[in-house]
Amino acid sequence: MNDRRTFASAFDLSPDSLDEPGPDQRWSTWPSSMPTERGPEPRPDWLVTAAAAWDTELGIVKTGKEADVFLLERAIAGESGCRLAAKRYRSTQHSDFHRSGRYEEGRRMESSRDGRAVQKKSAYGRAVAAGHWAISEFDALCRAWDAGVAVPYPVQISGTEILMEFVGDDRTAAPRLAQTRLRGAELADPFDQVRAVLLAFARGGFVHGDLSAYNLLLHHGRVVVIDLPQVVDMAFNPSGADFLHRDVVNVCTWFARRGFEADAEALFADVLAQLW
Secondary structure (H helix, E strand, O other), X not given: OOXXXXXXXXXXXXXXXXXXXXXXXXXXXXXXXXXXXXXXXXOOOOOOOOOOEEEEEEEEEEOOOOEEEEEEEEEEOOOOOEEEEEEEEOOOOOXXXXXXXXXXXXXXXXXXXXXXXXXXXXXXXXXXXXXXXXXXXXXXXXXXXHOOOOOOOEEEXXXXXXXXXOOEEOOEEOOEXXXXXXXXXXXXXXXXXXXXXXXXXXXXXXXXXXXOOOOEEEEOOEEEEOOOOXXXXXXXXXXXXXXXXXXXXXXXXXXXXXXXXXXXXXXXXXXXXXXX
């Protein structure tokens, strides 16, 4: 779909009468996305969905082995808009997917050919893996959002790119919990929020699977969970309880190192109880 022509047609305008995006810009990809590729309703008031909007690249937020995160501003020219984080899973040539096969237990790809290609790590398989993990993360974000878990709002998915709410101020991303200087009693409220996250995940029937102080953001006192491609469904993955226990131990150990004691086994029992 040509977004420029779509917008012009909707308002009975000539496509040539519209300005073109400049360097590091593109027309908003929202109009060309399918309903199933968009985030849950009701959508936040801050989200710009106008067909006339541009996506402007503002720089890179984070690099990783599997994906890079960029900062975008989606806005109509000359107007204020919204800041989005664009997580782009790496290309076939540069991706390094190291997720354990245990995360995949209970999951099935629609195509058996795709599944075999991913296992063989062929060029085609690596391309499939990029799209597979992007879809897995977007679905997990939508599911978590609906379950009341504190995650960035998932805006949309386009191929191997996920657009989501940018958690930060201006062009600066919120710090990871591990990057803060909080100690002892200062961690009481963040711990309560992490506990609430674990409980909410469990009530939804799933587990983060890789939870730590490095994928928990702290923004104006609010803990937000990120990096969800490996989310495990407790109903289908036989290793679900093991992943849950590891998540609990990881976070409790980190809090203990910072001087805030937390009983990992007691928390594990509380979270596990939410599943039945």
